Amino acid sequence: MDDNFGTTEDTREAAVLMNRIETALVDSPPRAWLQRSYELPLLERLGARIPGRRVVEIGCGRGVGAELLLERWGAAHVTAIDLDPAMVERARRRLARFGSRVEVRVGDACELPLDDAAADAVVDFAVIHHVPVWRDAVTEAVRVLRPGGQLVFEEVTRHALQRWSYRTFLEHPEVDRFSSDEFVEALLEEGLTMPVPAVTRFFGDFVLGVAVKPATANQGPL
Numbered sequence: 206m207d208d209n210f211g212t213t214e215d216t217r218e219a220a221v222l223m224n225r226i227e228t229a230l231v232d233s234p235p236r237a238w239l240q241r242s243y244e245l246p247l248l249e250r251l252g253a254r255i256p257g258r259r260v261v262e263i264g265c266g267r268g269v270g271a272e273l274l275l276e277r278w279g280a281a282h283v284t285a286i287d288l289d290p291a292m293v294e295r296a297r298r299r300l301a302r303f304g305s306r307v308e309v310r311v312g313d314a315c316e317l318p319l320d321d322a323a324a325d326a327v328v329d330f331a332v333i334h335h336v337p338v339w340r341d342a343v344t345e346a347v348r349v350l351r352p353g354g355q356l357v358f359e360e361v362t363r364h365a366l367q368r369w370s371y372r373t374f375l376e377h378p379e380v381d382r383f384s385s386d387e388f389v390e391a392l393l394e395e396g397l398t399m400p401v402p403a404v405t406r407f408f409g410d411f412v413l414g415v416a417v418k419p420a421t422a423n424q425g426p427l
């Protein structure tokens with residue numbers, strides 16, 4: 206198996222991976238608590254439904270999200286992808302106990318190692334704002350989603366990235382970042398629908414929601 210599907214040294218150099226401070230924040234118990242106790246329940250209320258499904262998590266980091274998708278949301282199988290080989294190693298260790306229910310791979314959210322319509326759901330926990338050409342990651346998520354499948358997202362907006370704290374301590378691409386409305390608009394332009402409107406949180410710093418790829422006649426929604 207090609208363990209670096211879609212990634213090269215150039216891809217990784219062009220990407221803005223997490224610096225040490227962000228890695229420490231993402232790897233922290235408060236981040237795991239936030240995901241478990243706030244983001245998942247909110248996304249459930251917005252319509253996220255993945256039990257028994259084939260799920261792709263882009264930018265899995267150290268694997269806490271995938272763990273929750275398997276344990277809390279009952280995903281049948283999770284393909285967890287991250288551009289950073291160090292993160293993939295950590296996620297593999299964390300997720301080893303799930304055996305064949307999980308596959309963790311180095312990969313680029315803009316070039317996923319999956320066939321068209323292979324996934325019942327794609328989950329984005331705070332990743333697409335790291336991608337320089339972020340619309341390519343949206344297009345790619347839609348490509349691998351099956352009709353009726355869900356794109357479940359929690360994203361960080363331009364509003365947050367322009368804050369002094371983000372600019373001083375963290376590293377992100379600086380041009381063409383999105384507002385909450387622009388992110389939702391990009392999903393709609395890709396043909397997704399949003400049965401329940403996305404919500405913004407913390408003065409517009411975050412946008413969370415569930416977008417659905419329209420089902421064809423023979424395939425119902427999730």
Ligand SMILES: C[S@@+](CC[C@H](N)C(=O)[O-])C[C@H]1O[C@@H](n2cnc3c(N)ncnc32)[C@H](O)[C@@H]1O
Nearest residue numbers: 264265266287288289292313314330331332335
């Ligand atoms: C802010 S962290 C989020 C980690 C985790 N999803 C969470 O919510 O705690 C962003 C992650 O996305 C990864 N990443 C950045 N660009 C990526 C890309 N183009 N494709 C896949 N992963 C990417 C980074 O390596 C990092 O692990």
